[in-house]
Amino acid sequence: MEIERHEYDVVVIGAGGAGLRAAIEARQQGKRTAIVCKSLFGKAHTVMAEGGAAAAMGNVNSADNWMVHFRDTMRGGKFLNNWRMAELHAKEAPDRVWELEAWGALFDRTKDGKISQRNFGGHEYPRLAHVGDRTGLELIRTLQQRVVALQQEDEKLHGDPEAYLKVFAECTITQLLKAGPDEDSPISGAFGYWRETGRLICFDAPAVVLATGGIGKSYVVTSNSWEYTGDGHALALLAGAKLINMEFIQFHPTGMVWPPSVRGILVTESVRGDGGVLRNSEGKRFMFDYIPEVFKDKYATTEEEADRWYNDQANNRRPPELLPRDEVARAINSEVKAGRDSPHGGVFLDVSSRLPAAEIVKRLPSMHHQFKELADVDITAEPMEVGPTCHYIMGGVEVDADSGASSVPGLFAAGEVSGGMHGSNRLGGNSLSDLLVFGRRAGAGAAQYVDGLPGRPVSPEETLKGAEVEAMAPLSRTGGENPYEVHHELQRTMNELVGIIRKAEEVQEALEVVEKLKERAANAGAPGGRIYNPGWHLAIDLRNMLLVSECVARAALIRQESRGGHTRDDFPVMSAEWRRKLLRCGLTPDGAVTIEERDQPSMRDDLIALFDRAELSKYITADELADFDTLVKES
Amino acid sequence: MGYKAKFRIWRGEGGEGKLEDFVVEVNEGEVVLDVIHRLQATQTPDLAVRWNCKAGKCGSCSVEINGRPRLGCMTRMSTFEEDETITVTPMRTFPVIKDLVTDVSFNYKKAREIPSFTPPDNVKPGEYRMQQIDVERSQEFRKCIECFMCNNVCHVIRDHEENKPAFAGPRFLMRIAELDMHPYDVADRKDSAQEEHGLGYCNITKCCTEVCPEHIKITDNALIPMKERVVDRKYDPLVWLGNKIFKRTGSSSSSGSKTS
Numbered sequence: 021m022e023i024e025r026h027e028y029d030v031v032v033i034g035a036g037g038a039g040l041r042a043a044i045e046a047r048q049q050g051k052r053t054a055i056v057c058k059s060l061f062g063k064a065h066t067v068m069a070e071g072g073a074a075a076a077m078g079n080v081n082s083a084d085n086w087m088v089h090f091r092d093t094m095r096g097g098k099f100l101n102n103w104r105m106a107e108l109h110a111k112e113a114p115d116r117v118w119e120l121e122a123w124g125a126l127f128d129r130t131k132d133g134k135i136s137q138r139n140f141g142g143h144e145y146p147r148l149a150h151v152g153d154r155t156g157l158e159l160i161r162t163l164q165q166r167v168v169a170l171q172q173e174d175e176k177l178h179g180d181p182e183a184y185l186k187v188f189a190e191c192t193i194t195q196l197l198k199a200g201p202d203e204d205s206p207i208s209g210a211f212g213y214w215r216e217t218g219r220l221i222c223f224d225a226p227a228v229v230l231a232t233g234g235i236g237k238s239y240v241v242t243s244n245s246w247e248y249t250g251d252g253h254a255l256a257l258l259a260g261a262k263l264i265n266m267e268f269i270q271f272h273p274t275g276m277v278w279p280p281s282v283r284g285i286l287v288t289e290s291v292r293g294d295g296g297v298l299r300n301s302e303g304k305r306f307m308f309d310y311i312p313e314v315f316k317d318k319y320a321t322t323e324e325e326a327d328r329w330y331n332d333q334a335n336n337r338r339p340p341e342l343l344p345r346d347e348v349a350r351a352i353n354s355e356v357k358a359g360r361d362s363p364h365g366g367v368f369l370d371v372s373s374r375l376p377a378a379e380i381v382k383r384l385p386s387m388h389h390q391f392k393e394l395a396d397v398d399i400t401a402e403p404m405e406v407g408p409t410c411h412y413i414m415g416g417v418e419v420d421a422d423s424g425a426s427s428v429p430g431l432f433a434a435g436e437v438s439g440g441m442h443g444s445n446r447l448g449g450n451s452l453s454d455l456l457v458f459g460r461r462a463g464a465g466a467a468q469y470v471d472g473l474p475g476r477p478v479s480p481e482e483t484l485k486g487a488e489v490e491a492m493a494p495l496s497r498t499g500g501e502n503p504y505e506v507h508h509e510l511q512r513t514m515n516e517l518v519g520i521i522r523k524a525e526e527v528q529e530a531l532e533v534v535e536k537l538k539e540r541a542a543n544a545g546a547p548g549g550r551i552y553n554p555g556w557h558l559a560i561d562l563r564n565m566l567l568v569s570e571c572v573a574r575a576a577l578i579r580q581e582s583r584g585g586h587t588r589d590d591f592p593v594m595s596a597e598w599r600r601k602l603l604r605c606g607l608t609p610d611g612a613v614t615i616e617e618r619d620q621p622s623m624r625d626d627l628i629a630l631f632d633r634a635e636l637s638k639y640i641t642a643d644e645l646a647d648f649d650t651l652v653k654e655s
Numbered sequence: 656m657g658y659k660a661k662f663r664i665w666r667g668e669g670g671e672g673k674l675e676d677f678v679v680e681v682n683e684g685e686v687v688l689d690v691i692h693r694l695q696a697t698q699t700p701d702l703a704v705r706w707n708c709k710a711g712k713c714g715s716c717s718v719e720i721n722g723r724p725r726l727g728c729m730t731r732m733s734t735f736e737e738d739e740t741i742t743v744t745p746m747r748t749f750p751v752i753k754d755l756v757t758d759v760s761f762n763y764k765k766a767r768e769i770p771s772f773t774p775p776d777n778v779k780p781g782e783y784r785m786q787q788i789d790v791e792r793s794q795e796f797r798k799c800i801e802c803f804m805c806n807n808v809c810h811v812i813r814d815h816e817e818n819k820p821a822f823a824g825p826r827f828l829m830r831i832a833e834l835d836m837h838p839y840d841v842a843d844r845k846d847s848a849q850e851e852h853g854l855g856y857c858n859i860t861k862c863c864t865e866v867c868p869e870h871i872k873i874t875d876n877a878l879i880p881m882k883e884r885v886v887d888r889k890y891d892p893l894v895w896l897g898n899k900i901f902k903r904t905g906s907s908s909s910s911g912s913k914t915s
Binding site for chain 1: 729
């Protein structure tokens with residue numbers, strides 16, 4: 021079959037926030053750049069981000085700065101974060117947000133005309149730049165329109181709007197191409213197919229930026245869209261790169277629970293940031309019972325103090341509804357298990373008794389719309405029913421913090437598909453800023469890598485042949501397994517056995533199921549032709565979902581502690597020893613998942629010095645604490 | 656609680672196709688897209704439908720349901736009678752790729768024809784100062800999820816292929832209005848709205864507003880005010896004279912000059 025071929029300097033896979041920001045950067049640095057995405061341009065999962073982009077601009081509370089943001093991020097991730105990423109992120113987020121404004125974004129304003137900032141879980145000060153509760157849409161539209169602006173510039177300069185930046189929409193990459201078979205052989209391109217026509221396509225390019233988002237479609241109850249099949253995670257593994265922190269999955273505390281068909285759809289944390297409270301079936305504001313030891317001095321212990329905080333943050337502690345997401349999700353899970361759940365198995369999230377109706381509609385327009393249209397619930401008059409939903413994977417490709425480079429030369433990653441930045445738990449609002457900061461850095465890293473290359477790596481013809489056979493196989497297996505059934509079973513398995521609360525024997529059982537599903541997926545068939553055939557597309561995506569699910573389960577089995585987005589029923593306590601370890605997934609040449617323990621690099625002296633000894637002592641080992649004392653004495 | 660619903664769905668590719676009948680299970684609280692997914696999983700694995708977020712936020716699953724442009728993910732089954740046959744067809748204004756999926760490239764082409772946001776040269780990132788009340792007008796239009804149903808329903812192009820080259824459609828005329836109302840945009844968009852993007856074709860039948868899933872008042876808040884701005888420019892002798900005498904200096908003019 022004929023394979024369409026294109027030559028680029030940089031191929032960006034994924035057109036959400038990270039992918040678009042990376043592509044914009046590569047193009048601004050003069051590189052011929054392709055953006056390849058599974059959906060239409062402008063539809064990526066980033067549109068669903070609601071709350072905002074965290075950036076310590078200090079517009080609402082001038083006490084905010086990058087150091088406070090850095091500390092909040094490390095705390096939220098339970099000190100497992102890649103500290104260099106957390107540092108770069110906190111320092112650069114304001115510039116990335118301001119840049120969007122110069123590209124036409126219209127954020128909500130403060131009284132003095134600056135970008136307004138809202139409160140969010142785990143952030144000490146109001147920090148999230150936002151547009152009502154549709155910030156992700158604003159972000160993606162602004163980046164999309166920036167791409168168009170650059171194309172208009174290129175049209176003027178070169179007579180062709182797509183001379184330096186072209187979007188390949190509804191196109192799926194199935195394999196990364198390398199110049200040789202070794203783990204450190206450089207990237208030479210990417211192979212895939214057009215969803216619309218089924219035609220095969222090959223990019224010859226020395227640099228690839230993965231910006232494919234997450235893995236949520238391996239779970240039944242998820243806030244993620246169909247695109248989240250872990251493509252970038254799997255492509256990276258198959259190309260020889262490593263994944264870290266795969267055991268850490270964020271279950272967002274508040275997803276819709278009813279009606280069944282919308283179960284999992286996100287209810288923004290802004291509801292709580294703007295005053296909404298969680299209650300159980302007995303009407304109790306239960307979060308006061310779930311403030312963990314490490315956060316005891318930062319959260320209010322009475323409703324009165326919590327309510328005063330919204331207007332006077334200097335003299336009161338934060339409401340416990342605004343604890344980091346992992347804490348709130350576990351608390352809701354416990355209330356439901358204890359039988360104090362709402363009629364459809366969640367808890368109540370109430371903003372109707374907290375703000376005037378007009379204010380709710382103004383601040384939370386898309387939540388108001390979503391509940392009215394999908395659940396017949398008027399959130400200005402009655403509480404919502406909510407429960408945890410699979411939302412975000414902290415784990416991903418192990419990258420160099422400054423450039424986004426993976427261990428494979430020419431392969432870069434940014435956004436959710438990369439790992440490290442958020443440690444064991446991501447704070448709300450840190451995702452949109454992550455996309456911008458590290459999208460830009462990965463685009464720049466790729467451009468710089470291309471500049472330093474003596475020649476362009478070439479893909480051997482036989483790898484192309486192999487990629488073609490793999491992509492076309494499901495179409496020829498007309499009597500094969502139904503890919504939809506395999507997918508549903510994987511989703512149920514991961515949800516039930518590797519969900520919020522994990523146990524060794526259940527995770528073991530999940531691994532056995534995944535093993536069987538791999539065999540079934542290898543035999544999945546797709547009746548019909550090549551033109552826009554969703555059964556075929558799903559059969560191909562199954563490989564990625566299964567590979568990533570196996571990484572999640574294997575890492576979850578090994579980590580014998582509870583931290584952030586990984587809670588072990590059989591090891592309920594956080595361990596300072598485990599904090600020093602990262603679990604790093606790789607693949608053997610014959611395709612088996614391997615996991616090795618790696619040491620977590622120690623924080624740079626000036627960064628660890630930003631923390632109190634008392635706080636550090638809750639997280640780090642006695643040896644580490646002794647080093648800290650020496651450091652403080654010397655300075 | 657569950658029942659069997661009758662669906663009639665347009666199937667085909669390459670310019671040919673027909674309506675096919677299906678009987679499919681429906682459960683409480685489901686939307687039309689859920690039912691289409693059930694058909695894929697149980698009866699027709701290759702049935703093509705475009706979708707993404709399934710929460711009314713991405714604008715991918717635009718189809719026509721009983722002849723009305725709707726998002727499949729936001730159309731609840733409870734809005735139909737149980738014995739009603741529900742007909743789902745692709746958007747009519749755009750060429751069909753397969754089944755319910757259309758080629759919407761017209762919209763992306765038009766998007767590229769609208770000159771981008773043009774800020775003044777002398778304002779640096781971080782220095783922008785705008786009042787909430789001044790950003791709200793454009794913010795309404797930026798709620799657009801680009802489902803393209805307004806362009807699909809607009810009679811100027813729905814049955815008039817020949818108008819497509821000269822008409823940007825409500826979506827992108829609204830984009831011009833959005834930029835024109837942006838406190839910091841200094842580009843002059845009024846003449847081009849009329850002459851290059853076909854604002855004059857719009858005769859304010861408000862079909863676009865009616866189908867907008869985001870409830871944006873496209874006609875009242877974007878198109879009519881834009882028409883008024885164009886008219887002021889074209890026929891107001893004072894504006895005409897002013898333009899002749901105080902020729903605009905393009906990008907160096909301050910943002911303050913753009914309020915109206």
